[in-house]
């Protein structure tokens with residue numbers, strides 16, 4: 001598979017005023033992020049609240065300016081566009097190719113616009129179509145996401161949560177993007193609606209060769225949908241791996257902690273859990289030295305408190321992890337026992 | 346008035362029987378938000394009440410405490426509560442502000458909410474708030490109340506409890522706030538703890554910590570727990586029993602292992618097949634979503650609430666409200682497929698004239 005997007009050494013620092021005297025304080029929300037997105041894959045970004053998932057998505061589409069680093073987009077083989085170096089004006093054509101879907105379908109839709117206009121808006125902004133052509137594209141996109149034709153003149157409040165999320169997806173798709181960044185796109189939905197949207201995302205990918213960056217904190221959904229997974233903790237990537245490898249045998253202790261905490265809808269598997277990880281996520285403003293996870297890690301040794309482990313390939317495979325002991329730790333995955341293979345004895 | 350039947354002395358703590366909840370408004374017709382709730386809470390056990398947004402879980406929980414809005418009323422049904430194994434009290438028949446009800450709220454049943462901020466006072470320290478709960482319950486001085494508060498905060502896993510008691514809620518993280526809320530709910534040593542989505546706003550690792558904590562506390566205090574959630578994963582982790590709710594009806598109740606292994610109501614089955622399973626690629630199955638949307642309670646079908654979306658609906662479903670049908674030890678469902686001779690055959694559902702498959706449990 002060819003590379004569609006490459007993120008190199010990306011960092012993002014927010015500065016805030018805090019305290020009584022308005023001291024300036026800086027928060028490094030992303031630190032040295034490196035990742036590639038291959039054309040046609042679904043890459044999931046997971047991690048707990050505040051680890052930097054949304055910030056990363058927003059830096060990629062330049063809704064936020066990265067403090068450092070490069071984002072390179074490859075629309076066709078041999079043609080690299082360094083998005084992070086472009087002026088805002090020069091960015092516009094590429095904004096058609098890379099679209100974002102947001103978590104909250106209600107607040108991301110203007111309540112005073114009719115569905116037709118909501119979906120036509122991106123086409124108008126990008127002057128991508130007008131007149132009959134515009135109408136045809138809006139109607140066919142809404143059809144793809146399952147919004148009936150007779151609903152085109154309604155306002156968002158007249159739709160259910162799932163339908164509103166479909167309208168949000170239609171807004172992203174109407175420009176025929178290549179890469180869709182879905183930020184918690186199904187998290188606020190009831191499971192039955194969530195299932196409809198997950199199936200829809202999967203069908204759209206198959207039909208139009210889309211590539212997804214799927215941001216989520218729900219590892220069950222990620223296991224179902226993603227080809228590869230990036231795990232973040234406190235603004236760092238701690239592990240990236242093909243989905244099945246990650247859920248079968250995680251290589252970073254934080255990944256194991258996440259998998260162990262994940263509630264699995266099967267009461268017979270309750271006993272797999274030992275005890276929930278202790279402690280809380282540290283505040284970004286005083287991130288621990290050394291390995292960012294050492295304050296909660298049950299394998300931490302002296303070295304972890306001083307030396308920051310690099311994200312590196314493990315045993316020459318596709319999995320990368322940032323733990324000093326990643327090669328040797330025997331960590332527990334989330335799947336049950338492997339199904340018996342071969343013939344019965 | 347029908348006499349109240351005594352309940353199994355040591356087992357049943359609370360029984361909801363055929364309870365409805367109606368909301369009225371000055372300019373619209375009444376809405377029957379909850380039509381028929383039946384379930385049983387057992388001492389020392391956790392019942393998970395599960396269902397999608399708007400099905401009536403929170404309203405049901407508030408009905409038990411008689412904390413519903415002014416425009417709400419219970420038209421029929423009983424909420425039988427027996428704290429000491431004696432003659433049960435019908436909570437539904439008490440005045441919501443009566444002395445008896447206030448004593449149940451302060452002493453017997455307590456509740457924790459999804460967003461602890463909404464039930465903790467922002468202008469008092471958590472220590473003061475818990476002290477007050479204790480003093481309300483046990484006639485003691487502030488000083489000894491504080492000792493108990495510190496003990497409680499320690500028990501719910503708040504580090505440095507004596508110092509933390511002096512924090513205001515906004516100074517605590519979401520996880521610590523939820524722990525403080527739990528400490529407050531335990532201050533009266535309740536017989537029943539109602540937890541309404543207590544972990545929904547939390548991260549998975551914090552959620553796992555809180556679930557572990559609730560389980561440990563329950564073992565220690567021996568209280569019953571009504572745990573409200575929409576997450577089947579959380580149900581599988583914490584529940585002994587499950588009650589499944591759809592559009593104001595409890596459609597199935599049973600032991601958690603039975604309900605997950607052999608769900609009997611089509612809605613329960615549909616819910617289970619719309620969540621991704623934790624499986625390897627080779628066993629991956631495409632999700633099977635429920636068609637359509639939940640109707641509003643105003644458009645609830647006369648018969649089975651699930652009729653408009655049920656893939657197996659047949660003649661009686663839209664007009665006749667199905668009764669509770671047993672489907673095993675302490676397991677029942679409300680569906681015509683379980684009782685009608687001429688119902689369509691559905692694999693996995695216990696139907697008349699179809700022998701149960703043996704070896705299913707093996």
Ligand SMILES: Nc1ncnc2c1ncn2[C@@H]1O[C@H](COP(=O)(O)OP(=O)(O)OP(=O)(O)O)[C@@H](O)[C@H]1O
Nearest residue numbers: 014027029048049050051052053054055056217284
């Ligand atoms: N505009 C901003 N100014 C200051 N700090 C910010 C800003 N945006 C985000 N942050 C901080 O950066 C960190 C990462 O936030 P981000 O929203 O990317 O997390 P996330 O992983 O998407 O979390 P969630 O799962 O809660 O959506 C957080 O500590 C957040 O408070």
Ligand SMILES: Nc1ncnc2c1ncn2[C@@H]1O[C@H](COP(=O)(O)OP(=O)(O)OP(=O)(O)O)[C@@H](O)[C@H]1O
Nearest residue numbers: 368378397398399400401402403404405414575642
């Ligand atoms: N004060 C009220 N007046 C009128 N209707 C109400 C009132 N409070 C709740 N309802 C209705 O009662 C029904 C059940 O609401 P409830 O809050 O119990 O749902 P829930 O199952 O807890 O949902 P969620 O998972 O979203 O919390 C809904 O249809 C709601 O609109």
Ligand code: SF4
Nearest residue numbers: 649652655662680681
């Ligand atoms: S009663 Fe009828 S409509 Fe309701 S769940 Fe059973 S088969 Fe479906």
Ligand SMILES: [Mg+2]
Nearest residue numbers: 053054055183
């Ligand atoms: Mg986010």
Ligand SMILES: [Mg+2]
Nearest residue numbers: 402403404541
């Ligand atoms: Mg609720």
